[in-house]
Amino acid sequence: MSRLLSRDIALWLAVFLAYPLAGGLGRLIANPAEGLVFAFVTAAVAGAILGAAQWLALGRQPSPVPWIGATALGLGISFAIVQAVGATSSTAAPIIGAITGLGVGSAQSFVRSDRVPSAVIWIPTMGIAWAVGWIVTTSIGVQAEAGWPVVGVSGALVAQALSGLVLATLGRRRSQPALA
16 A cells, blocks of 8 residues: 555544534534524534545545535535434434435535545445444444434544545545656
8 A cells, every 4th residue: 555545544534533523513503403404504514624624634625615515515405304304313323324424425426526436436435434434323322312413433433434445445546746
């Protein structure tokens, strides 16, 4: 494994550290239990923070505003859908993760970095990674009923590892400059 690829994977994995900040700040700003608009705002704030962390990990490309905005919009809309259909219990954790992961993956696929695989791969990757992340989070006792827009640290690490595996194997890598 090249040093560049190892560095890329490490940066992508480090995004898991942004999840607690994203979820906490989102919940501080709005309580999703108070209605769908609040659910959207909670998750959009969390999505903006996660989008910014991912953008940094992807090597600051594509342009920050579309990537961060797409991540915020994708998580905001999909989390509002989760709240609207009532999938808010810990037993619904895989559904929460699948819907929000598909929402984020779909939105990101419109503005994706040249290092992110095609939409056909990225959308289901995010749905699966976030579903597994929510399963891990609730399996250690975190209650989905609290209205968190993103997984906890344990689930975040798993989701980042799964999506990072896809990035490392199927994503386009930065070309290394030729030596003169």
